Amino acid sequence: MKDGIDKTLPSRTRLGTRPKGDPLLDGCTPWPEEFAARYREAGHWRGETFDRLVRAWARAHPHRTALVHGERRLDRAELERSADRVARRLAGLGLRAGDRVVLQLPNVPEFFTVFFALQRLGAIPVLALPLHRRSEIAHLCRLSQAVAYVVPDVHQGFDHRELAAEVLKECPELRHVLVAGDPGAHLPLDGPGTDELPPAPDDASEVALLLVSGGTTGLPKLIPRTHDDYAYNVRASAELCGLGPDTVYLAALPVAHNFALGCPGVLGALYAGGTAVLTDEPDPDAAFALIARERVTTTALVPPTARMWAAATHWGEADLSSLRLLQVGGARLLPEHAAQVRAAFGPVLQQVFGMAEGLLNYTEPDAPEVVVLHTQGRPLSADDEIRIVDEDDRDVPPGTTGRLLTRGPYTLRGYYRADEHNASAFTADGHYRTGDLVRRTPTGHLVVEGRVKEQINRGGDKVAAAEVEEQLVQHPAVLDTAVVPVPDDLLGERTCAFVVPVPGATAPGRNEAAAFLRERGLAPYKIPDRIETLDALPVTAVGKTDKKALTTLARQLSAEGSRRTEGNPRS
Helix, strand or coil: CCCCCCCCCCCEECCCCCCCCCHHHHCCCCCCCCCCCHHHHCCCCCCHHHHHEEEEEEHHHCCEEEEEEEEEEEEHHHHHHHHHHHHHHHCCCCCCCCEEEEEECCCCCEEEEHHHHHHCCCCCEEEECCCCHHHHHHHHHHHHCEEEEECEEEEEEEHHHHHHHHHHCCCCCCCCCEEEECCCCCCCCCCCCCCCCCCCCCCCCEEEEEEECCCCCCCEEEEEEEHHHHHHHHHHHHHHHHCCCCCCCEEECCCHHHHHHHHCHHHHHHHHHCCCCCCCCHHHHHHHHHHHCCCCCEEEEEEHHHHHHHHHHCCCCCCCCCCCCEEEECCCCCHHHHHHHHHHHHCEEEEECCCCCCEEECCCCCCHHHHHHHHHHHCCCCCCEEECCCCCCCEECCCEEEEEEECCCCCCCCCCCHHHHHHHCCCCCCEEEEEEEEEEEECCCEEEEECCCCCCCCCEEEHHHHHHHHHHCCCCCCCEEEEEEECCCCCCEEEEEEECCCCCCCCHHHHHHHHHHCCCCCCHHHHHHHHHHHHHHHHECCCCCCHHHHHHHHHHHHHHHCCCCCCCCCC
């Protein structure tokens, strides 16, 4: 592959304090000096890099089990050695500090060996989700200027090697595709490398990883997280959740997701001295068997899965007595559903409201039942600054619903290479506009009431209507389209696409639209659940598409049990 990287761009990135004009910034926004100094003085930022952490874990307890996947078990020393081997492999291919690498692996030990190998090199993993397809992956590669892409061979029937071949055609700057498993036409992840590694970068203010945003207006943005801020995110979460050496954490959500990675997630379990069990099968039968076999103490779910698990306890006989903490987040858990989960599993439920951009809120493990059922938690850090404001950024009265603004020791100051978006996403004094509508209780807990901007939360998977609309309108028979949410008992929300056909053409049905969007590389969960045809989209007084009217219409059609949809796009 030819090297299409723009050599004029700096490769290393850092977000801590820096001299003005430091070229290492590379599209990131730092914390101001006064804030960085405050967070270090408070002990939040300890100068810990993830490479130093994994080495320390291996030295302290080399034979303690770190990761479990099926019959595979890696102790801490084996995890550290595996990361070292992969680092040598990558270094031998020319990867260096600051290079970006798109990492798209499922819940397997290789995810973490690659993650820590990149930390050893000072390279930066861009954490793509397993369900991302060509549209998202090509975008992430271009945005991050990635030089390498790491994939499985085949996962859940999907051949990622074929996806990688498509991405290579669109992203000539990619130099390498590495495959965990049968590489096909690409490079094996497990291959020869260099004998010597350069010294590991040791500046904890530099970027450690790039998380992917849920996205409200099109394709996802990249969230830079430094060693300092993300190590604090992990450590403080593990402490609040009571994790320790006896913790056995079940990763049933994708570990590339912030929730399962570091809230406290797998990294929190490792930080606390515990073990992480990895699985891609969150269905109750498989998960309950793992809980019983491995004596799982902690796990995290999105609301639809939590409800499915709760229902399964009525007919299952698995031993779940080891479970001490069941986190539910990624979408709001309604009080009646929280009550169902708590009734099924006992007082182990913890509601979590957070974002990959930073701010995390937890209901405390010993919180009263009324708090656990009716709130989404309290900010993790004493230095999390919260404002709830109206549309003019004026603070609303206590207990009133408003727009959530925040800044703190683990909340970003700017998306990566997104200056135009950052201008509206942050206030002049550095508060992040989360886009959430919340109210605060007298105890300081937050209740999530909705979103400021349009985003469909399909069982914890965030679907940006604008992105789906941009793709669907490319269909030759579609003149115009608008995508809106429809309430759903299981997933919380499903997607409904209204389409206006080209004159004389027949609008695509659901199966045809799904096939078209798959061909364009859209992730399966973004494909509309429902397609409805209109002669024209309703408009507001100023001529904009009236999404409110369409949402009302979609709800009416759903309630009437319309049968104009066909097929199932999730395949």
